Amino acid sequence: MKRQTAQRRAIEQVFEQHDRLLSIPEIRAYGSQIVPSLNQATVYRNIKQLVAAGRIRQVNHPDLGTRYERTQKSHHHHFHCNGCNRVMVLPGCALKDDHIVPDGFVLESHDIFLSGLCDQCAGH
Amino acid sequence: MKRQTAQRRAIEQVFEQHDRLLSIPEIRAYGSQIVPSLNQATVYRNIKQLVAAGRIRQVNHPDLGTRYERTQKSHHHHFHCNGCNRVMVLPGCALKDDHIVPDGFVLESHDIFLSGLCDQCAGH
DNA sequence: TATTTATTGCAAATGCATTATCATTTGCAT
DNA sequence: ATGCAAATGATAATGCATTTGCAATAAATA
Known part of the structure; x- marks a missing residue:
């Protein structure tokens, strides 16, 4: 995470605009509205980095599988x-x-x- | 599920003996103590049938993944x-x-x- | 502006749980 | 006891989410 890229900014923006649990396809779909070329692999790579950086958190929903949300929320x-x-x-x-x-x-x-x-x- | 088999009886017995959420490997391991030849594919096949028959229920644990338990329990x-x-x-x-x-x-x-x-x- | 190298896009590859194939075994009705 | 279909065991195949390799692109830095 050494550079600012349009893709990464788009992904973070998606979480700002949609304050709920998001799946990878949802993140990709919303992100594509900002950066049309946004690739699925890029979403995975950035999500991984954002999780490592503590900015977003992975949630394993029992019915829906893997989802993500921003960390900066209270219980x-x-x-x-x-x-x-x-x-x-x-x-x-x-x-x-x-x-x-x-x-x-x-x-x-x-x-x-x-x-x-x-x-x-x-x-x- | 038209025939009684030692394997299926063993699997049901496992759930009687261990009244908690069990994973496929756990079921297989405990079941092998009763029927040593018990194969993993057989476990999957029987679990599927037992779920369809309503005798056991699948639970997707957020941290541990897919587990099973007997249905006949209250909330x-x-x-x-x-x-x-x-x-x-x-x-x-x-x-x-x-x-x-x-x-x-x-x-x-x-x-x-x-x-x-x-x-x-x-x-x- | 040129250089460097992180990041991307694309596609192929991986890992994993689960399912299907098929020859063999076994429960059960006759 | 015999015959037939269901069930098993062993293994290959599938589906799916996630990852990786690599050439092309684009941030940052000088």
């Missing part, structure tokens, strides 16, 4: 809309506070994946 | 121990009851994946 969970198939961010924590692991267990982290319909898809 | 979540690397079942629900999705959203399902240390790995 949140992901909501997958079965209507529009997008994954949006729900700020805050949905985990019960009390006593969810058995005695003796140490809880270090958790991931919560919600799904259903977003307001647009649910409302008629 | 629960999964705890991945970073010590012994097993995934155990925590009965009950750890989701906050109130107002976790924005207005207008419809919540249909959720998956919660916890991780940390189990009692055996945490206790000294």
